[in-house]
Amino acid sequence: MFxxxxxxxxxRTNNERSQMIRRALILITLFALPxxxxxxxxxxxxxFPLACxxxxxxxxxxxxxxxxxxxxxxxxxxxxxxxxxxCTIGRAVVxxxxxxxxxxxxxxITLKAGVTLIVDTNTTLFASRNPRDYDADVPGRCGTVDAxxxxxxxxxxxxxxxxxxVMGPGTIDGRxxxxxxxxxxxxxxxxQAARAGGSQNCPRLxxxxxxxxxxxxxxxxxxxxxxxxxxxRGDGFTAWGVVINxxxxxxxxxxxxxxxxxxxxxxTHSYVNTGDDNVAIKAGSNGPSSNITISHNHFYRGHxxxxxxxxxxxxxxxxxxxxxxxxxxNGLRIKSNASRGGLVHDVEYKDVCITRTKNVIEMxxxxxxxxxxxxxxxxxxxxxxLKNVRVLDAGNVILQGYDAARMLRMSWDNVTFDQPxxxxxxxxxxxxxxxxxxxxxxxxxxxxxxxxxxxxxxxxECERQFxxxxx
Numbered sequence: 288m289f290x291x292x293x294x295x296x297x298x299r300t301n302n303e304r305s306q307m308i309r310r311a312l313i314l315i316t317l318f319a320l321p322x323x324x325x326x327x328x329x330x331x332x333x334x335f336p337l338a339c340x341x342x343x344x345x346x347x348x349x350x351x352x353x354x355x356x357x358x359x360x361x362x363x364x365x366x367x368x369x370x371x372x373x374c375t376i377g378r379a380v381v382x383x384x385x386x387x388x389x390x391x392x393x394x395x396i397t398l399k400a401g402v403t404l405i406v407d408t409n410t411t412l413f414a415s416r417n418p419r420d421y422d423a424d425v426p427g428r429c430g431t432v433d434a435x436x437x438x439x440x441x442x443x444x445x446x447x448x449x450x451x452x453v454m455g456p457g458t459i460d461g462r463x464x465x466x467x468x469x470x471x472x473x474x475x476x477x478x479q480a481a482r483a484g485g486s487q488n489c490p491r492l493x494x495x496x497x498x499x500x501x502x503x504x505x506x507x508x509x510x511x512x513x514x515x516x517x518x519x520r521g522d523g524f525t526a527w528g529v530v531i532n533x534x535x536x537x538x539x540x541x542x543x544x545x546x547x548x549x550x551x552x553x554x555t556h557s558y559v560n561t562g563d564d565n566v567a568i569k570a571g572s573n574g575p576s577s578n579i580t581i582s583h584n585h586f587y588r589g590h591x592x593x594x595x596x597x598x599x600x601x602x603x604x605x606x607x608x609x610x611x612x613x614x615x616x617n618g619l620r621i622k623s624n625a626s627r628g629g630l631v632h633d634v635e636y637k638d639v640c641i642t643r644t645k646n647v648i649e650m651x652x653x654x655x656x657x658x659x660x661x662x663x664x665x666x667x668x669x670x671x672x673l674k675n676v677r678v679l680d681a682g683n684v685i686l687q688g689y690d691a692a693r694m695l696r697m698s699w700d701n702v703t704f705d706q707p708x709x710x711x712x713x714x715x716x717x718x719x720x721x722x723x724x725x726x727x728x729x730x731x732x733x734x735x736x737x738x739x740x741x742x743x744x745x746x747x748e749c750e751r752q753f754x755x756x757x758x
Contacts, residue, residue: 325578325579325580325605325606326552326579327578328523328551330553330580332504332527333452333502333504333525335379335403335405335504336379336403336452337378337379338379338381338405339373339374339402340370340373341380342363342370342380342382342391343385343388344384344385344388344391344410345361345363345388345391346361346363346388346389346390346391346392347387347388347390348389352460352462353462353465354392358392359392359415359417360417362392362393362394362415363391363392363393364393364394364395364396364415367382367391367404368396368397371396371397371402371404372399374399374402376400376401376450377401377402378402378403379402379404380402380403380405381407382404382407382410382457383407383410384407384409389409389410390410390411391411391413392413392415393412393413393442394415394421395421395440395441395442395443395444395490396442397448398443398444398445398448398451398453398495399448400448400449400450400451400498401449401450401451402448402451403451403453403454404451404452404454405453405454405455405457406454406455406457406458407457408456408457410457410458411457411459411460412458412459413462414459414460414461414490414512416465416466416468417467417468418431418439418467418468418488421439421440421441421442421490422438423437423438423439423440424438428488429488429490430467430470430474430477431477431488432477432485432487432488433485433488434486435486436486436488437486437488439488439489439490439512439513440490441490441491441492441493441494441517442459442461442490442491442493443459444495444496445493445494445498446496446497447496448495448498448501449498449500449521450499450501451495451498451501451502452501452502452503452504453502453503453504453506454502454504455505455507455528456505456507457506457507458506458507458508458509459492459507460508460509461474461508461515462474462510463475463489463510463512463513463538463541464510464535464538474489474490475512475537475538475539476537477489478512478513478539478540479539487513489512489540490512491512491513491516491517492508492511492512492513492514493517494517494519495517495518495519495521496517496521497521498521499522499523500522500523501518501523501525502525502526502527503525503527503529504525505527505529506530507529507531507532508529508530508532509531510532510533510535510538511538511541513540513541514540514541514545514563515531515533515541515542515544515561516529516545518544518545518547518549519547519548520547520548520574521549521550522549523552524546524549524551524552524553525552525555526544526554526555527555527557528556529544529554529557530557530558530559530757531544531558531560531561531565532560532561532756533561534560534588535562537562538561538562539563540562541561541563542561542565542566542567543559543561543563543564543565543566543567543589544557544565544567545564545568545569546566546568546569546579547568547569547570547571547573547576547597548569548571548573548574549568550575550578552576552580553581554580554582555583556582556584557584557585558585558586559584559586559589560589560756561588561589562588563590564589564591564592565589565590565591565593565615566581566586566592566593567593567594567595568594568602568605569595569596569597570598570600570601570602570631571597571598571600571627572599572600573600574600575600575601576600576602577601577602577604577605579604579605581605581607582606582609583609583610584609584611585613585754585756586611587613587614587756588614588616589615589617590615591615591616591618591619591644591649592610592612592619592620592636593617593620593622594621594622594631594634595623595627595631595654595666596623596657597627598621598628598629598666599664601630601631602629602631602632603630603631603632603633604633605633605634605635606634606635607619607634607637608636608637608639610636610638611639611749611752611753612639612640613641613644613753614642614643614644615643615644615645616644617644617645617646617649618639618641618646618649618678618682619636619639619641619648619673619676620646620648620650621634621650621668622651622654623652624652624653624654624657624659624661625660625661625662625663625666625689626657626658626661626662626664627662627664627666628664628665628666628667628689629664629666629667630667630669631668631669631671632668632670634670634671634672635673636672636674636676637673637675637676638674638676638747639676639677640679640747640752640753641677641678641679641682642678642679642680642749642753644678644682645682646684646685647678647683647684647710648673648678648684648686649683650668650685650687650697651687652666652667652687652689652695653687653689665693666689667693668688668695668696669694669695670696671695671696671698672697673699673702674700674701674702675700675701675702675724675747676699676702676703677704677747677749678703678704679705679706680705680706680709681706681710682710682711683710683711683713684713684714684728685713686717686730686732687713687714687716687717688717688718691734693716694718694734696717697718697720698721698739699719699726700722700723700724700726701725701726701744701746701747702721702724702728703725703726703727703747707727707728707729712728712731712732714731714732714735715732715733715735716733716734717732717736718735719735719736719737719738720737721738721740721741722739722740722742723739723740723742724741724742725743725744726741
């Protein structure tokens with residue numbers, strides 16, 4: 288835990304301030320991640336900063352999931368924002384429970400560079416259910432379905448807020464399931480309605496843009512109306528000990544963590560259970576994504592660890608290791624198409640255990656679940672490496688390169704299937720190098736080439752890797 292100390296700015300010298308900032312922005316270690324990580328930083332476990340101020344809760348939650356109807360207009364937005372704006376760089380604003388008063392209610396909040404927002408033990412920050420609180424460009428668009436989308440501000444925004452952070456061990460709850468104020472529908476109902484055409488205007492929980500060295504630590508996110516976490520066009524992002532939990536299958540487009548045109552990203556020691564991609568690495572027109580480490584994680588319901596569908600900016604130097612996937616729609620996935628494709632290469636998946644998953648391995652250059660599927664931005668996936676991957680039961684393997692000139696090129700080393708006869712294979716335009724470890728799945732399809740020599744070896748031990756979701 289952290290200790291609160293206060294010293295007015297007027298009593299500090301400039302030198303003291305500089306030393307304080309440098310100390311506060313260093314992540315103090317309990318242990319460092321392995322040297323094999325492709326995040327070029329030395330990433331260590333974060334530490335809670337000292338508090339600049341504490342904001343005390345005034346609301347009582349109902350069953351820890353929502354608020355009483357009489358409290359739904361008692362916003363804490365101004366109190367929280369004023370505390371953040373007035374906080375000294377290198378310190379934290381702490382949202383703290385007081386007895387049974389354990390809840391805050393807020394609309395959009397903006398982070399400040401160098402300042403941490405801490406949601407303390409047994410404390411929940413609930414997102415407002417009033418769409419008008421989130422209107423972005425045009426009043427009245429948030430909470431609708433239209434052709435444009437993106438009509439809502441996020442609950443928490445960090446724009447050019449380098450070295451800021453959001454920490455727990457409390458909870459940020461978007462209440463995507465709950466009916467909007469004055470409506471008979473929820474945020475998730477809007478997302479389902481958009482399947483018929485258009486885009487839902489629903490807020491994301493946390494969007495960090497143009498902000499380097501951002502940290503999430505021991506914080507729980509629940510029930511986002513749209514994406515939970517986006518890190519966009521930044522260098523340096525650490526998510527350590529994060530829990531994301533959106534259980535309802537009605538929760539569409541509720542991605543867990545999305546690094547987008549980002550560099551030096553580490554997502555580690557985290558648990559993700561959600562309604563779309565558990566992690567989605569995007570690399571669109573804003574630039575490439577690279578030097579990304581996804582390590583020591585457990586994924587549950589969701590669409591797995593994905594790259595794409597936007598890959599026209601290019602994605603490379605990505606390492607996924609020590610991962611369990613249990614109960615997902617997709618496991619290891621790279622997805623794109625000719626409307627948004629580019630080069631994805633130097634990607635390694637290592638020590639991965641997969642069970643109860645529909646599409647266990649999916650490399651698809653013809654991804655269809657995007658508004659456009661044709662164009663001149665051709666996807667190409669090469670130097671994609673699987674090493675020590677085990678699938679414990681049935682599922683689909685999809686290996687689709689774009690054409691003979693831009694084939695899917697992979698290596699499979701010690702990739703084993705406990706029930707190979709129960710695996711359905713769809714493959715074309717793929718070149719797979721196997722070995723030296725075992726690979727017991729016979730791949731075939733139009734223009735599918737396999738080379739290499741395999742040998743017997745102990746399969747990856749997975750039984751103890753699947754752990755219950757933390758409660």
